[in-house]
Amino acid sequence: MSKKAVEDKQKQFEESIKQVLSPIRSTNEYVGTYTSDIYGDINLTLNKNNKLVISNGIKSTELQHVNGNIFKFPCKDMLISYFDSDEYISFKNDKFNNIDSFWLSCFSEGNTIVKKNN
Numbered sequence: 001m002s003k004k005a006v007e008d009k010q011k012q013f014e015e016s017i018k019q020v021l022s023p024i025r026s027t028n029e030y031v032g033t034y035t036s037d038i039y040g041d042i043n044l045t046l047n048k049n050n051k052l053v054i055s056n057g058i059k060s061t062e063l064q065h066v067n068g069n070i071f072k073f074p075c076k077d078m079l080i081s082y083f084d085s086d087e088y089i090s091f092k093n094d095k096f097n098n099i100d101s102f103w104l105s106c107f108s109e110g111n112t113i114v115k116k117n118n
Contacts, residue, residue: 007085024065027052029099030091036114054078054089063089069099 030052034042043055044063052063054073061077069091078087088105092113101115 025069025099033117034102034114035117039114042114069093 027046027050030044031046032044034044036042039056041057043057045053045055047053047062052071053060054063056078059078061073063071063073066072066088071089071091072086073089075085075087089102090105091099091102094100099116101113103113
Protein backbone atom coordinates (compact mmCIF):
# COMPACT_ATOMS: atom_id res chain seq x y z
CA MET A 1 0.00 0.00 0.00
CA SER A 2 1.41 3.40 -0.93
CA LYS A 3 2.13 6.09 1.64
CA LYS A 4 -0.65 8.28 0.20
CA ALA A 5 -3.16 5.41 0.36
CA VAL A 6 -2.27 4.80 4.01
CA GLU A 7 -2.54 8.51 4.80
CA ASP A 8 -5.95 8.71 3.07
CA LYS A 9 -7.17 5.66 4.97
CA GLN A 10 -5.87 7.20 8.21
CA LYS A 11 -7.72 10.48 7.55
CA GLN A 12 -10.95 8.62 6.78
CA PHE A 13 -10.61 6.58 9.99
CA GLU A 14 -9.95 9.71 12.07
CA GLU A 15 -13.06 11.41 10.67
CA SER A 16 -15.23 8.36 11.36
CA ILE A 17 -14.28 8.17 15.05
CA LYS A 18 -15.20 11.81 15.62
CA GLN A 19 -18.83 11.18 14.66
CA VAL A 20 -20.07 10.21 18.14
CA LEU A 21 -18.00 11.09 21.20
CA SER A 22 -17.92 8.53 24.00
CA PRO A 23 -16.25 8.72 27.42
CA ILE A 24 -13.31 6.60 28.47
CA ARG A 25 -13.89 3.60 30.72
CA SER A 26 -11.87 3.16 33.89
CA THR A 27 -8.23 2.84 32.79
CA ASN A 28 -7.86 -0.21 35.05
CA GLU A 29 -10.19 -2.13 32.72
CA TYR A 30 -7.61 -1.96 29.91
CA VAL A 31 -4.62 -3.07 32.01
CA GLY A 32 -3.25 -6.54 31.31
CA THR A 33 -1.23 -8.69 28.97
CA TYR A 34 -2.52 -9.16 25.44
CA THR A 35 -1.18 -11.75 22.99
CA SER A 36 -1.13 -12.21 19.24
CA ASP A 37 0.59 -14.64 16.92
CA ILE A 38 2.30 -11.74 15.14
CA TYR A 39 3.28 -9.44 18.04
CA GLY A 40 3.63 -11.87 20.93
CA ASP A 41 2.89 -10.39 24.34
CA ILE A 42 1.89 -6.73 24.60
CA ASN A 43 1.50 -5.24 28.07
CA LEU A 44 -0.77 -2.39 29.06
CA THR A 45 0.04 -0.76 32.37
CA LEU A 46 -0.68 2.53 34.13
CA ASN A 47 2.02 5.14 34.69
CA LYS A 48 2.26 7.43 37.75
CA ASN A 49 -0.24 9.84 36.10
CA ASN A 50 -2.80 7.02 35.68
CA LYS A 51 -2.30 7.07 31.88
CA LEU A 52 -2.22 3.85 29.87
CA VAL A 53 1.19 2.74 28.61
CA ILE A 54 1.62 0.11 25.90
CA SER A 55 4.81 -1.97 25.80
CA ASN A 56 6.08 -4.74 23.57
CA GLY A 57 9.00 -5.58 25.88
CA ILE A 58 11.42 -3.43 23.87
CA LYS A 59 9.62 -0.12 23.43
CA SER A 60 6.82 1.58 25.31
CA THR A 61 4.72 4.71 24.92
CA GLU A 62 1.76 6.42 26.52
CA LEU A 63 -1.62 6.06 24.87
CA GLN A 64 -3.76 9.11 24.21
CA HIS A 65 -7.53 8.70 24.54
CA VAL A 66 -9.45 9.61 21.39
CA ASN A 67 -13.02 8.40 21.82
CA GLY A 68 -14.70 5.59 23.77
CA ASN A 69 -12.44 2.53 23.50
CA ILE A 70 -10.14 4.14 20.92
CA PHE A 71 -6.64 5.38 21.74
CA LYS A 72 -3.67 6.48 19.66
CA PHE A 73 0.12 6.72 19.80
CA PRO A 74 2.80 7.84 17.31
CA CYS A 75 3.82 4.93 15.02
CA LYS A 76 7.48 5.79 15.42
CA ASP A 77 7.25 5.23 19.21
CA MET A 78 6.43 1.53 18.93
CA LEU A 79 6.50 0.22 15.39
CA ILE A 80 9.13 0.06 12.73
CA SER A 81 7.45 2.32 10.26
CA TYR A 82 8.33 4.75 7.53
CA PHE A 83 5.10 6.63 8.25
CA ASP A 84 5.17 9.61 10.57
CA SER A 85 1.58 9.18 11.66
CA ASP A 86 -0.48 7.98 14.57
CA GLU A 87 -1.43 4.38 15.16
CA TYR A 88 -4.92 3.77 16.54
CA ILE A 89 -5.91 1.02 18.95
CA SER A 90 -9.55 0.02 19.16
CA PHE A 91 -10.45 -2.13 22.17
CA LYS A 92 -13.27 -4.65 21.87
CA ASN A 93 -15.64 -6.05 24.48
CA ASP A 94 -16.76 -9.61 25.12
CA LYS A 95 -20.42 -10.54 25.58
CA PHE A 96 -20.22 -9.45 29.24
CA ASN A 97 -18.93 -5.98 28.22
CA ASN A 98 -15.40 -6.70 29.52
CA ILE A 99 -12.40 -5.59 27.45
CA ASP A 100 -11.05 -8.75 25.81
CA SER A 101 -9.04 -7.69 22.75
CA PHE A 102 -7.87 -4.88 20.49
CA TRP A 103 -6.87 -4.29 16.90
CA LEU A 104 -4.49 -1.79 15.38
CA SER A 105 -5.71 0.61 12.69
CA CYS A 106 -3.00 -0.40 10.24
CA PHE A 107 -4.64 -3.83 10.24
CA SER A 108 -8.20 -2.54 9.90
CA GLU A 109 -9.36 -5.66 8.10
CA GLY A 110 -9.57 -7.20 11.57
CA ASN A 111 -7.15 -10.00 10.79
CA THR A 112 -4.79 -9.04 13.59
CA ILE A 113 -6.74 -9.28 16.82
CA VAL A 114 -4.67 -9.06 19.98
CA LYS A 115 -6.45 -11.03 22.73
CA LYS A 116 -6.32 -10.22 26.43
CA ASN A 117 -4.98 -13.00 28.65
CA ASN A 118 -7.18 -13.82 31.64
